[in-house]
Amino acid sequence: xxxxxxxxxxxxxxxxxxxxxxxxxxxxxxxxxxxxxxxxxxxxxxxxxxxxxxxxxxxxxxxxxxxxxxxxxxxxxxxxxxxxxxxxxxxxxxxxxxxxxxxxxxxxxxxxxxxxxxxxxxxxxxxxxxxxxxxxxxxxxxxxxxxxxxxxxxxxxxxxxxxxxxxxxx
Numbered sequence: 001x002x003x004x005x006x007x008x009x010x011x012x013x014x015x016x017x018x019x020x021x022x023x024x025x026x027x028x029x030x031x032x033x034x035x036x037x038x039x040x041x042x043x044x045x046x047x048x049x050x051x052x053x054x055x056x057x058x059x060x061x062x063x064x065x066x067x068x069x070x071x072x073x074x075x076x077x078x079x080x081x082x083x084x085x086x087x088x089x090x091x092x093x094x095x096x097x098x099x100x101x102x103x104x105x106x107x108x109x110x111x112x113x114x115x116x117x118x119x120x121x122x123x124x125x126x127x128x129x130x131x132x133x134x135x136x137x138x139x140x141x142x143x144x145x146x147x148x149x150x151x152x153x154x155x156x157x158x159x160x161x162x163x164x165x166x167x168x169x170x
Contacts, residue, residue: 039064061150
């Protein structure tokens with residue numbers, strides 16, 4: 001029988017991690033938070049060539065951040081309509097180790113995926129606080145910061161690479 005955990009379709013690198021978004025989804029009771037968690041953990045492979053000359057083919061972090069923001073706005077809209085989200089399941093099992101609750105595992109996930117402070121904070125809020133709109137607002141603030149950083153750094157990288165290309169073409 002084929003091991004579906006040993007590979008992934010598309011440019012993401014989930015398969016190289018012992019903990020994959022699917023593992024977490026079993027413990028997150030709503031699709032909105034599950035989708036955000038998937039996008040926080042995703043790292044798309046995109047060659048430098050594609051970033052420079054075919055940026056529309058790369059599913060960049062910026063696209064993930066924009067999608068996360070959109071989903072957070074949907075969650076906020078649901079809060080305004082008095083939607084009640086189900087709590088995450090309390091216990092979480094990774095391989096043979098049992099954690100008392102999935103929240104305790106957030107730091108392990110963050111270090112495994114090399115998440116930034118803000119990405120980790122969003123992940124924590126998605127796992128821990130399903131019915132507190134304050135945490136949706138702070139997550140929106142954090143995603144805005146991540147988008148600003150991504151927007152600021154990408155042009156610098158392209159500018160640097162263009163300088164390198166000019167240097168080599170002399």
